[in-house]
Amino acid sequence: MSERYLYMNGRLVPYSEATIHVQSNAVKYGTSVFEGVRAYWSERQQELYVFRLDEHCRRLFDSLKLMRMDHELTLDEMRHSILETLRKNEYREDVHVRQTAYVAADGNVEATGPTGLAVDARPRKMAGKALDICVSSWVRIPDTAMPPRIKCSANYQNGRLAALEAKAGGYDYTVLLNTRGKVSEAPGAAFFLVRGGVPTTPPLTADVLESITRTTLVQLFREQHGLTVAERDVDRTELYVAEEAFFCGSGWEVTPVASVDRLPLGQPAPGPLTRAIADTYFRAVRGEMPEYRGWLTPVYGRA
Ligand SMILES: Cc1ncc(COP(=O)(O)O)c(C=O)c1O
Structure with a gap:
């Protein structure tokens, strides 16, 4: 496949354009929170299923709260960001999704926002070896x-x-x-x-x-x-x-x-x-x- 698309603050952009600044709080101090979510392809039903999407979104809200990150994200946007990324890339296979909320500001360690939201989804199978x-x-x-x-x-x-x-x-x-x-x-x-x-x-x-x-x-x-x-x-x-x-x-x-x-x-x-x-x-x-x-x-x- 050619370059895949990522969700970045309301837009779907090519992989190479999904970047943040080296001086962002997320890079300097690790001020970011994330979810790892799976979507499974059903050959029989010709459908891709995201597993426990709402539970993952709710945990991301808990992470944002605990790490005292300011945001105006809604449950709808969180769900939508994942579903739109999967649709845009037209996946028909098992996929692992990483949804990240990060503090983009170039501030000191106490910066609490603004907070961005990004989603990357890529095909992934587990090896299953003991x-x-x-x-x-x-x-x-x-x-x-x-x-x-x-x-x-x-x-x-x-x-x-x-x-x-x-x-x-x-x-x-x-x-x-x-x-x-x-x-x-x-x-x-x-x-x-x-x-x-x-x-x-x-x-x-x-x-x-x-x-x-x-x-x-x-x-x-x-x-x-x-x-x-x-x-x-x-x-x-x-x-x-x-x-x-x-x-x-x-x-x-x-x-x-x-x-x-x-x-x-x-x-x-x-x-x-x-x-x-x-x-x-x-x-x-x-x-x-x-x-x-x-x-x-x-x-x-x-x-
Ligand atoms: C440290 C840690 N513990 C447990 C888990 C399993 O959590 P979940 O079942 O919500 O994916 C993960 C991975 O997501 C993890 O990173």
Whole structure:
């Protein structure tokens, strides 16, 4: 395809024109917040579905509020910016969308606006390979220092250090402990493990993002598999004796973990519950489960 189009403050512009100034607050201090959203192509229905669009928009509002960014964005504009970008690029395949709100002003660190809105959407498939991971020596930023609950771009320097350390050590990815020494999440994904047949995930007070996929899987486990997810603190050593583990997120979807710190999990990955929940998730996001159609926004309006 030729150059793709991005949404930039009310206009759809070619990729090369979607730029901001090097002296903007977003560049100087990382004053930007974002969403990572998936859209899935259904061959059968000839439709592209955005997954949980309104939930992503609402979280972006939370991020803007928490980072004290001034804006006049409406829910309509947020939704429209994503849908228009997808339509303009005429995507008929799985796509990952990044929606960013940034402080464009050349001011000091306290600048709160003006805030711009940009959307980029590009085709993306996950590899799905089971990962060998390590426990990071970097500690997850605590809610008392930076807000991991929301998607502030600056938060990601914490995860970046952890991911690079893992790569340097020969691992695929990593999970971080929080300042209390409990399991939190990966640099870019929520974390689940299975112990004694119980799917388990750290609570929202464990210095984790309020992940939309995490919430989705908790509901799907309950309604489709008759399993209540335990949302509780998880110790480091539980990672080594778990039967199964997986990451989840808009970007990572459901990605199985094979080993932690070179110790293989109890079940060869992907284990049975990981496979089951991944299968349910992918059917839901592609519009194959009528009871969850409310989670999907059709892009072309054919469905
Ligand atoms: C740090 C972090 N945790 C968890 C997630 C998963 O969140 P969600 O399911 O809302 O995409 C992401 C990615 O989006 C993330 O960046």
